[in-house]
Amino acid sequence: MNRRRFLGIGASVLGAGALVAVAVPSAARLFAEGRPGRLLSSELDLPEAFRVPLPVPVVLKPVRTEGTTDYYEITQQVAKLEILPGVRTEAWTYGGSFPGPTVVTRSGRTTVVKHRNELPVPSVTHLHGGHTPADSDGYPVDLLLPVGSSADAAQGAAGKAGPAGMPGMAGMPGMHHAAGRDIVGERSYTYPGRQRAATLWYHDHRMGFTGPGVWRGLAGFHLVQDDEEGALPLPRGERDLPLMIADRSFAADGSFSYPSSDPALGEPGVTAAYANGVLGDVILVNGAPWPRLDVDRLRYRLRLLNASNARLYRLELDPQPAGGDALVQIGSDGGLLASPVAHDGIEIAPAERFDVVVDFSRYEPGTRVRLVNRFGTGRTAEVMCFDVSAKQVTDDSSVPDKLATVEELSSSAVVTTRDFTFRRSRTDGWIINGERYQPGQSIATPALGTVERWRFSSDLHHPVHVHLDHFQVIGRNGKDPGPYDAGWKDTVDLRPAEAVEVLVRFTDYAGAYMLHCHNLEHEDMAMMADFTVQ
Numbered sequence: 001m002n003r004r005r006f007l008g009i010g011a012s013v014l015g016a017g018a019l020v021a022v023a024v025p026s027a028a029r030l031f032a033e034g035r036p037g038r039l040l041s042s043e044l045d046l047p048e049a050f051r052v053p054l055p056v057p058v059v060l061k062p063v064r065t066e067g068t069t070d071y072y073e074i075t076q077q078v079a080k081l082e083i084l085p086g087v088r089t090e091a092w093t094y095g096g097s098f099p100g101p102t103v104v105t106r107s108g109r110t111t112v113v114k115h116r117n118e119l120p121v122p123s124v125t126h127l128h129g130g131h132t133p134a135d136s137d138g139y140p141v142d143l144l145l146p147v148g149s150s151a152d153a154a155q156g157a158a159g160k161a162g163p164a165g166m167p168g169m170a171g172m173p174g175m176h177h178a179a180g181r182d183i184v185g186e187r188s189y190t191y192p193g194r195q196r197a198a199t200l201w202y203h204d205h206r207m208g209f210t211g212p213g214v215w216r217g218l219a220g221f222h223l224v225q226d227d228e229e230g231a232l233p234l235p236r237g238e239r240d241l242p243l244m245i246a247d248r249s250f251a252a253d254g255s256f257s258y259p260s261s262d263p264a265l266g267e268p269g270v271t272a273a274y275a276n277g278v279l280g281d282v283i284l285v286n287g288a289p290w291p292r293l294d295v296d297r298l299r300y301r302l303r304l305l306n307a308s309n310a311r312l313y314r315l316e317l318d319p320q321p322a323g324g325d326a327l328v329q330i331g332s333d334g335g336l337l338a339s340p341v342a343h344d345g346i347e348i349a350p351a352e353r354f355d356v357v358v359d360f361s362r363y364e365p366g367t368r369v370r371l372v373n374r375f376g377t378g379r380t381a382e383v384m385c386f387d388v389s390a391k392q393v394t395d396d397s398s399v400p401d402k403l404a405t406v407e408e409l410s411s412s413a414v415v416t417t418r419d420f421t422f423r424r425s426r427t428d429g430w431i432i433n434g435e436r437y438q439p440g441q442s443i444a445t446p447a448l449g450t451v452e453r454w455r456f457s458s459d460l461h462h463p464v465h466v467h468l469d470h471f472q473v474i475g476r477n478g479k480d481p482g483p484y485d486a487g488w489k490d491t492v493d494l495r496p497a498e499a500v501e502v503l504v505r506f507t508d509y510a511g512a513y514m515l516h517c518h519n520l521e522h523e524d525m526a527m528m529a530d531f532t533v534q
């Protein structure tokens with residue numbers, strides 16, 4: 001970094017004029033590290049940053065509660081939303097909003113969510129990070145067909161084949177699959193709640209069309225709470241904020257723009273130029289572009305979720321508080337860490353969650369604290385801002401040194417070691433262990449109750465996600481885990497030419513589950529595999 005750029009970074013704290021200067025070193029790094037994706041530029045003027053207040057998704061109320069079960073209902077529907085000020089965007093939504101409503105459940109209680117599909121396309125709902133029986137896990141060919149679809153449509157859908165480029169893809173948009181269990185109109189997903197407190201999210205998982213489905217709005221938070229976490233003096237209520245960070249691009253008419261190879265969505269996949277992932281030029285937090293939030297000089301809990309299709313972020317606060325360590329991580333994908341880990345910045349890949357506490361009393365009253373993305377350039381280097389108030393307040397929250405009891409899986413318990421390679425093939429798209437995804441074709445059969453060592457290796461960046469059970473990262477390239485690997489994870493970012501080792505124990509539910517890349521363009525273009533727990 002030369003001196004001039006360095007000065008540019010300093011100046012940017014004072015105003016927006018130096019944003020491009022901030023971007024230069026990140027761009028060099030981005031190229032050097034081979035981050036995936038290609039920028040899709042919006043065709044309309046983008047709004048200024050830090051004008052729109054941060055929205056917080058509503059918490060969904062149960063329609064009924066009985067004994068140990070809570071029942072919820074969500075209607076998947078097309079909605080016209082004002083995402084960019086003064087611009088109407090047609091979205092595919094859970095319940096009419098993007099993000100969808102937040103589902104808050106209690107560990108130990110069963111949650112039943114009835115989804116009704118009023119979208120123009122089939123859907124599949126997956127609870128990401130959920131410890132879920134196979135028939136409610138959102139297997140990608142278990143389609144929920146739109147209300148009013150005829151039994152014929154369901155029939156016609158059966159038996160047709162897989163993801164991009166496979167035979168049998170013609171017919172009704174998105175209706176092709178093999179061996180799926182079609183349901184028309186409404187279906188219930190059951191989540192038994194046998195898992196600890198954690199920040200989960202739900203999103204569309206339809207075979208071949210997860211990328212466009214999530215891009216158009218099909219994503220929401222699902223928070224699990226429990227007594228262990230509830231007993232801690234962490235910030236709560238309005239100071240416990242889920243933040244869904246997602247990049248999007250907009251067409252001239254205000255619609256979401258997405259480079260589907262078939263704009264009618266009859267065929268999955270994106271045009272060749274975007275095969276490595278679609279990057280938007282607008283950064284949304286909870287569905288609002290570069291929003292702002294007034295904060296008091298108190299601790300806030302920020303549940304960071306990267307719901308982007310392909311974009312990786314390095315999130316930092318700017319300015320950093322004196323002494324650094326602004327982002328105190330208390331949890332990861334699978335809930336609380338044993339003890340907090342302080343970071344100056346957090347690198348977050350698609351689908352990962354980092355639960356952090358920020359103490360805004362470390363800033364002078366009146367400070368504008370920007371949440372920035374050091375991997376971004378220009379507008380994508382900004383995320384949101386916090387304006388620190390001058391109000392006199394006292395904080396009743398704290399971050400204890402011991403957060404939770406976290407069992408450590410031990411390598412000595414491993415019964416089987418398996419290797420999974422993630423790479424691009426010249427002829428077959430994105431593949432795992434040399435194969436394109438084939439529903440029903442299992443590449444691993446772990447036994448219920450056992451611990452396995454899974455080794456993931458990659459050519460490029462791939463955020464690898466395993467359904468059913470969380471795992472623990474025990475090494476990267478034969479060395480110790482990285483700074484963002486702590487705790488129970490369900491998604492881990494593989495960097496180019498990297499091998500990551502994890503331990504996972506398969507518990508409670510037998511059946512067919514997925515492991516896949518969570519770069520949604522890679523996923524839709526076949527970088528998925530089934531494993532069957534027996």
Ligand code: C2O
Pocket residue numbers: 126128203205351465467514516518
């Ligand atoms: Cu977040 Cu299999 O997905």
Ligand code: CU
Pocket residue numbers: 422430461462463517518519522523527
């Ligand atoms: Cu990938």
